[in-house]
Amino acid sequence: MPRIVRGVLITALVVVVLIWLESGFGASPGFQTVLPDAAWRQLVLFAMVNVVIALSLNVINGMAGQFSIGHAGFVGIGAYTGALVAGHLHVRLGSGDPQFANSFIVMPLVLLASGTIAALFGLLVGLPSLRLRGDYLAIVTLGFAEIFRLVIATAQTGGTAEGSVAKFLASLGGQNGYAGPEGNGVPQYAGPFWIFGSVIVATLIAWRIKFSGWGRALRALREDEIAASAVGVDPTRYKVVSFVIAAAGAGVAGGLFASMHDGSPTVQPDSFTFVQSFDAITMVILGGSGSVSGAIVGGVFVTVTVKLIEQLQGLESIQAFRADHPSIDLNALRMVVYAAVLIGLMILRPEGLFGEREIFRRKRPKKGGGDPDNNAAQKSQSTQESTQDSENSTPADKESTESASSKQATSETLTTAEGTAS
Amino acid sequence: MKIEHPNRPAPKAEAGTPLLTVDNLAVSYGGIKALKGISLNVNRGEIVAMIGANGAGKTTTLKTIARLLPISSGKINYDGRDLGPVSAESLVEYGVSLVPEGRGIFPNLTVRENLELGAWNHKSKSVIVETEMEVVRLFPRIGERVKQVAGTLSGGEQQMLAIARALMARPAMLLLDEPSLGIAPRLVADIFEAVARIAEAGTTILLVEQNTRLALKYSRRAYVLRTGEIAMSGNSKDLADNEEIKAAYLGG
Ligand SMILES: Nc1ncnc2c1ncn2[C@@H]1O[C@H](COP(=O)(O)OP(=O)(O)OP(=O)(O)O)[C@@H](O)[C@H]1O
Ligand SMILES: [Mg+2]
Numbered sequence: 001m002p003r004i005v006r007g008v009l010i011t012a013l014v015v016v017v018l019i020w021l022e023s024g025f026g027a028s029p030g031f032q033t034v035l036p037d038a039a040w041r042q043l044v045l046f047a048m049v050n051v052v053i054a055l056s057l058n059v060i061n062g063m064a065g066q067f068s069i070g071h072a073g074f075v076g077i078g079a080y081t082g083a084l085v086a087g088h089l090h091v092r093l094g095s096g097d098p099q100f101a102n103s104f105i106v107m108p109l110v111l112l113a114s115g116t117i118a119a120l121f122g123l124l125v126g127l128p129s130l131r132l133r134g135d136y137l138a139i140v141t142l143g144f145a146e147i148f149r150l151v152i153a154t155a156q157t158g159g160t161a162e163g164s165v166a167k168f169l170a171s172l173g174g175q176n177g178y179a180g181p182e183g184n185g186v187p188q189y190a191g192p193f194w195i196f197g198s199v200i201v202a203t204l205i206a207w208r209i210k211f212s213g214w215g216r217a218l219r220a221l222r223e224d225e226i227a228a229s230a231v232g233v234d235p236t237r238y239k240v241v242s243f244v245i246a247a248a249g250a251g252v253a254g255g256l257f258a259s260m261h262d263g264s265p266t267v268q269p270d271s272f273t274f275v276q277s278f279d280a281i282t283m284v285i286l287g288g289s290g291s292v293s294g295a296i297v298g299g300v301f302v303t304v305t306v307k308l309i310e311q312l313q314g315l316e317s318i319q320a321f322r323a324d325h326p327s328i329d330l331n332a333l334r335m336v337v338y339a340a341v342l343i344g345l346m347i348l349r350p351e352g353l354f355g356e357r358e359i360f361r362r363k364r365p366k367k368g369g370g371d372p373d374n375n376a377a378q379k380s381q382s383t384q385e386s387t388q389d390s391e392n393s394t395p396a397d398k399e400s401t402e403s404a405s406s407k408q409a410t411s412e413t414l415t416t417a418e419g420t421a422s
Numbered sequence: 423m424k425i426e427h428p429n430r431p432a433p434k435a436e437a438g439t440p441l442l443t444v445d446n447l448a449v450s451y452g453g454i455k456a457l458k459g460i461s462l463n464v465n466r467g468e469i470v471a472m473i474g475a476n477g478a479g480k481t482t483t484l485k486t487i488a489r490l491l492p493i494s495s496g497k498i499n500y501d502g503r504d505l506g507p508v509s510a511e512s513l514v515e516y517g518v519s520l521v522p523e524g525r526g527i528f529p530n531l532t533v534r535e536n537l538e539l540g541a542w543n544h545k546s547k548s549v550i551v552e553t554e555m556e557v558v559r560l561f562p563r564i565g566e567r568v569k570q571v572a573g574t575l576s577g578g579e580q581q582m583l584a585i586a587r588a589l590m591a592r593p594a595m596l597l598l599d600e601p602s603l604g605i606a607p608r609l610v611a612d613i614f615e616a617v618a619r620i621a622e623a624g625t626t627i628l629l630v631e632q633n634t635r636l637a638l639k640y641s642r643r644a645y646v647l648r649t650g651e652i653a654m655s656g657n658s659k660d661l662a663d664n665e666e667i668k669a670a671y672l673g674g
Contacts, residue, residue, distance in 0.1 A: 216531075216539060217539070219528070219530070219535075220528050220531070223528040223529060223530060223531070226490060226522055227522055227527065228539075229509075229510040230510065230513075230520045230526070230588075231542050231590075231591065232511050232512070232514040232515070232542040233542060235511070
């Protein structure tokens with residue numbers, strides 16, 4: 001089957017499955033059939049949103065080797081943007097229950113707006129901090145995310161606000177959260193179709209980035225910045241654009257999060273604290289910095305772990321323990337558990353579960369990173385080999401005559417070198 | 423190794439006239455003056471060596487020419503163009519490639535990926551393939567190891583790869599920083615032979631070396647750098663016979 005035909009068929013199949021999950025084609029939605037329990041559905045969708053967060057953070061922290069520790073800030077910007085867009089569009093569409101058909105109007109605009117606004121903030125933060133060498137990015141991203149959150153959380157909300165900015169901030173509901181323009185909750189348009197669809201698209205984009213010239217430039221930068229610029233890779237440009245891509249991805253995740261099915265009806269500033277940024281870093285490092293598969297596994301793993309710890313807190317014995325020891329903050333203990341998991345993993349597998357590798361790639365170099373030989377590179381290789389066959393003066397020939405005539409000693413050392421190398 | 427570049431005209435400088443001119447160049451690290459106003463020139467087609475003891479400022483000179491360090495004062499001119507405002511990453515477009523000290527290969531990438539990164543400024547796949555074939559002809563050992571992870575190459579092979587990678591950009595001028603550093607004598611000879619062939623094919627070379635004997639053997643002219651200043655310069659043959667040089671750098 002030609003590649004294009006196959007691609008179209010696979011895409012069509014995926015789209016049909018996604019539509020079935022959400023609409024069920026008249027019957028009950030496939031997602032509800034598969035997972036009758038709403039809590040489970042929520043967990044799965046939330047995990048998928050986290051996967052998008054991890055995939056996007058992986059571009060800057062994993063692939064580009066920079067250290068952004070305020071990713072939740074961009075998720076938050078995307079979430080508020082998405083909630084505003086979805087809320088107002090919903091009113092325009094006549095309110096009521098969010099319809100799947102209408103989501104095709106709402107969600108594209110939500111995701112576009114969330115991604116774009118987050119990307120703009122990414123540019124604003126990344127441009128000055130990535131120009132400088134060193135760890136400025138970490139400090140600046142952390143500060144930025146906290147400022148964003150605090151500006152919203154501490155806004156005056158009692159109707160006393162004056163000036164358009166203050167009024168706008170007041171409309172976001174401060175610490176209590178934003179509940180849409182009419183105050184009755186952010187409309188939940190992001191069902192399995194949009195969330196799974198976004199995960200698929202984000203994975204494809206991450207994959208493209210990694211296994212393209214772009215990804216190779218990033219790997220080069222990460223290994224040796226001086227050598228990379230000596231071959232003509234512009235460090236600032238690649239870092240800034242990667243950061244903007246990461247911010248855009250986080251924004252999209254935020255947009256999904258804000259109007260997620262079975263999600264919270266309000267968008268609250270406390271969903272975007274340093275804890276969430278730290279979770280995102282954990283997902284990336286746990287899965288393996290630079291690995292797309294790793295980001296996916298890490299995203300799911302961290303979501304489930306967090307949920308599990310939350311569930312454990314509901315257990316009677318834990319409740320009793322809590323009543324006996326009110327001074328112990330179990331939420332803080334979560335961080336301890338996390339840190340323990342992270343430290344353990346760093347000792348056992350310093351490069352994360354996957355290292356830089358991927359699940360579905362067959363060819364791998366013997367050591368270290370994934371094999372980014374793309375098709376083009378393989379093609380070039382075969383062209384080269386065929387030319388070698390047909391021409392007389394070829395590298396292989398030349399080399400054999402050379403080593404035969406003058407450099408016997410060299411070819412001896414060469415075999416030993418080969419022996420030790422492989 | 424042809425130096426013709428598909429999108430870049432050959433240097434305007436005629437063979438034997440200055441391609442690179444460094445004029446009264448001063449560079450400091452913070453308050454420390456590493457270069458105190460050095461002047462030198464490299465004619466098109468020449469191998470020019472720069473020798474000197476540890477810390478004399480050789481690497482600083484090359485890095486500054488390669489635009490990795492800011493200029494405190496003075497001028498760097500390449501083929502009639504001022505390199506002052508040029509950024510490190512756009513220097514390859516001018517036709518100047520640096521082989522950094524300590525090789526600076528990408529150790530976790532394969533040899534082929536390293537080479538392809540060297541060809542970063544080429545857009546055409548066929549040019550890359552063609553260039554790779556020429557480079558591999560110069561360094562057969564690299565050609566045999568294209569799929570190997572670069573960090574697993576021997577030290578000498580890594581140096582070859584570093585030079586090969588720089589050649590992938592088809593530079594008109596090569597800046598080489600201590601290609602003999604930490605490499606077994608036999609491979610050093612191979613590397614210098616390759617350098618000589620690169621120069622024969624028309625690439626101009628500025629070679630920084632601590633191995634004074636070899637540097638003077640393979641270069642036409644040389645500059646002796648001492649604590650940030652040019653102490654001596656002249657034909658390499660004459661310098662090799664110079665008593666002071668013999669005593670200071672050739673071990674008697
Ligand atoms: N990043 C830096 N910060 C401060 N001083 C530096 C830095 N790099 C080099 N120097 C100083 O500048 C002077 C020249 O160093 P440079 O590396 O150019 O010497 P070199 O001639 O290449 O020596 P070697 O033969 O050992 O490589 C030295 O005194 C060195 O300590
Ligand atoms: Mg040096």
